[in-house]
Amino acid sequence: MRLERSPRPEWSPLPFDGCVGVDGKVLVSEDDFFFSLLRFERDGTIHEHPGDNDTYVACLEGEGWTSVGDERSPLRAGEFVVWPRGIPHRLWTDGTTMTTLMYERVAAP
Numbered sequence: 001m002r003l004e005r006s007p008r009p010e011w012s013p014l015p016f017d018g019c020v021g022v023d024g025k026v027l028v029s030e031d032d033f034f035f036s037l038l039r040f041e042r043d044g045t046i047h048e049h050p051g052d053n054d055t056y057v058a059c060l061e062g063e064g065w066t067s068v069g070d071e072r073s074p075l076r077a078g079e080f081v082v083w084p085r086g087i088p089h090r091l092w093t094d095g096t097t098m099t100t101l102m103y104e105r106v107a108a109p
Contacts, residue, residue, distance in 0.1 A: 011039065018047025021093075032106045038091075039099050040064060045092035055083040055104045057091065062098035066091050075100075 011023040021044030027035040038046075040062070048067065057066070058080040066075045067090045068083055075081060075091070075098070083089040085107060091100070 014038075014046065016047070018045070018049075020045050022046055034104055036102050037099065038102055040091075040093045040097055042095055042097055043093060044098075046090060048088050048090040050086050050088050051083055051104070053085050053104050053107050055085075055089075055102060057081050057083065058101045058103075060099045060101055062093070063096050064091060064093040064098040 009025045009027060011025050013019075014022045014024050021041035023039045025037045025039075027037060037060075044064075057075070059075045059077050061077050063074060063076040066073055066081050067088075068081065069087050069089075073081070
């Protein structure tokens, strides 16, 4: 078993155009996967975009909305969604706050 200590991550605004009111904290980042926490303010949004990898998003607290392709659905604490790579997706809050855990697997070359 190999245990490693990493620096305590800090919250920082997502640096992508179209992301508003969302802070992120990377928990683990490896060559083939990463875990991060996302904290949405009221009316926070991650813009619609296709991802390069399959992404799993679990809502830990609060509630918001997600869309995958043409489908739109609420996302509440205890629920999760899978965003398949290459399909446009979006995540946002509408007058509420939300905290999510995001896991992304890097596609094999």
